[in-house]
Amino acid sequence: MPNESVLRVTNVRLLRDDKLVDTDLWVADGKVIDPEARFWMATNENDYAPGRVVDGHGGIVAPGYIEVQINGAYGFDFSSPSITDEQIELIARNLLATGVTAFCPTIVSSRPERYLIVMETFHRVIDNLEKKRLRDQHLTTNKGASAKILGLHLEGPFISPDRNGAHEKEVLQVPTNGITSLIECYGGSLDDVAIVTLAPELDGAMRTIRELRERGIVASAGHSVANIEVAMEAVDNGVNMLTHIFNAMAPFHQRDPGLIGLLGLVNDERPYYGMILDGVHAHPCSTRIIERCHPEGLMLVTDAIAGMGLAPGTYDLAGQVMEVKEDAAYVAGTNTLAGSIVTTDACIRQLREYTGCTIEQALLSASAHPARALGAKASQKGSLAFGADADFVLLDDTLHVVQTYMAGQLVYERK
Structure with missing residues (x-):
């Protein structure tokens, strides 16, 4: 009898x-596999045959999307001390409908x-979600699954008061004592942290960047007035990401391009950069310029707040009132x-509309690029190479999500 843990997705563009x-696409035990190697290892037809076959009807199969900056959604704010385990899990489940299979909740x-x-709260939720994943890994369909939390994105409070954006000025700090300042502020362990956004011009920031890198935590420059010299020093010390480029940073100037100027460095030094493509945060011309400057570094982010997925109204962000x-x-x-x-899948379609980039480039900007930026925390994500986690989305020709899979399990299907 064919093995039910083996899935073959056919009639698709991969x-x-x-x-x-x-x-x-072939999947076994939650991983993408090489069907040719499986054929030669099989002792009979049943050993080789998949237990499940999905006809993709000519659609596109892409790696599951990775969202590295999302503040909340569906009525709930990740920065709220009253947020519950159930509310976090609800967001993580609903993100699957947008193609997101892994994300970094942003505080x-x-x-x-x-x-x-x-x-x-997040430490407890991350632990519980992993236990549920292990408990349910034998299932072929798991409509109770949730997108995986890769780690937290701590956006601030070590940012510039001159580029605070929607962040409350009264809570901002300076990392004078390096990572010790962060530990004192955040309350102890940084084990659940994937990204820290900080302004590199602050006192102690360069030391902090080095110490974050040593711990495997991404240091992202943002909410900053750094000039190009400080920006380049930050890259030398370990910054490999820019938080929502153009927004909450010094504007580009030909004699001092600031953080944006880092995209003019030689290839190996250019950082990844998040970009919010909701039709409001960046003009189409700005989008085309930046995408053509460094397409391999573009990461689509939503920077969504609690109002995502809901009607216009007022919503909370870290105790402040936001109006949608x-x-x-x-x-x-x-x-x-x-x-x-905005949602991640909508950002992908917006990128195509604004820039005319290839489908491949648009999809990579929401999958492979953020995975590469995160490094070890997403080393098995953002790819459909043999051995990668079998997290993927089936899309129609308009790049709308038809199905979402995690570890080869069907976790969302469009009605």
């Missing part, structure tokens, strides 16, 4: 090695007592943008 190719600048509560009007979110009573309400 994104592999950065190209769309007409080939089948914005807060007071130490808030970090302590929120990070304890039509397709944008603002600090209530101001014109200051406060994240977005």
Whole structure:
């Protein structure tokens, strides 16, 4: 009898090695496998045959999307000390409908007592989700599954008060004592942290960047007025990511391009950069310029707040009131943008519309690029190479999500 843990997805165009190719996707025990190697190892037809076959009807199979900056969604704010395990899991489940299979919940600048509560909650949720994954790994369909939390993105409070954006100025700090300052602020262990956004011009920031790199935590430069000299020094010390490029940073100037100028470095030194493509945060011309400057570094991010997936209204962000009007979110009573309400799959389609880039480039910007930026924490994600985690999305020709799979399990299907 064929093995039910073996899945074959046929009649699809598969994104592999950065190209769309007409080939089948084979999965066994939650991993992408080489069907030729399986054939030669099989002792009979049943050993080789898949237990499940999915007809993709000519669609596109891409790695599951990875969201590295999301503040909340569906009515709940990740920075709220009152957020519950169930609310976090609800967001993680609902993200599957947008093609997101892994993400970094983002906590914005807060007071130490808030970090302590929120990070304890996330530590518990991360542990519980892993236990559920192990418990349910034998299932072929798992509609109770959740997108995987790769680690937290701590955006602040070590940022510039001159580029605070929607972050509350009163809670901002300076990392004078390097990573010790971070540990004191965040409340102890950094084991669940994947990314820290900080302003490299602050006192102690360069030391902090080096110490984050030593711990395998991504140091991302953002909410900053750093000039190009400071920006290049930050890269030398370990910065390999820019938080929502163009937004909350010094504007580009031909004699001092600031953080944006880092995309003019030689290839190996250029950082990855997040970009919010909600039709509000970046003009199409700006998007085309930056994408053509460094396409391999582009990471699509939503920077979504609690209003994502819901009607216009008022929502919370770290204790502040945000107002969602039509397709944008603002600090209530101001014109200051406060994240977005866009979804990752919509960002992919927006990138195609704005730049005319290839389908491959658009999909890589939401999968392979963020995985590469995260390094070891996502080493088996963002790819459909043999041996990678079998997290993938089946898309129609308009790049809308038809099905989402995690570890070869069907976890979402469009109605």
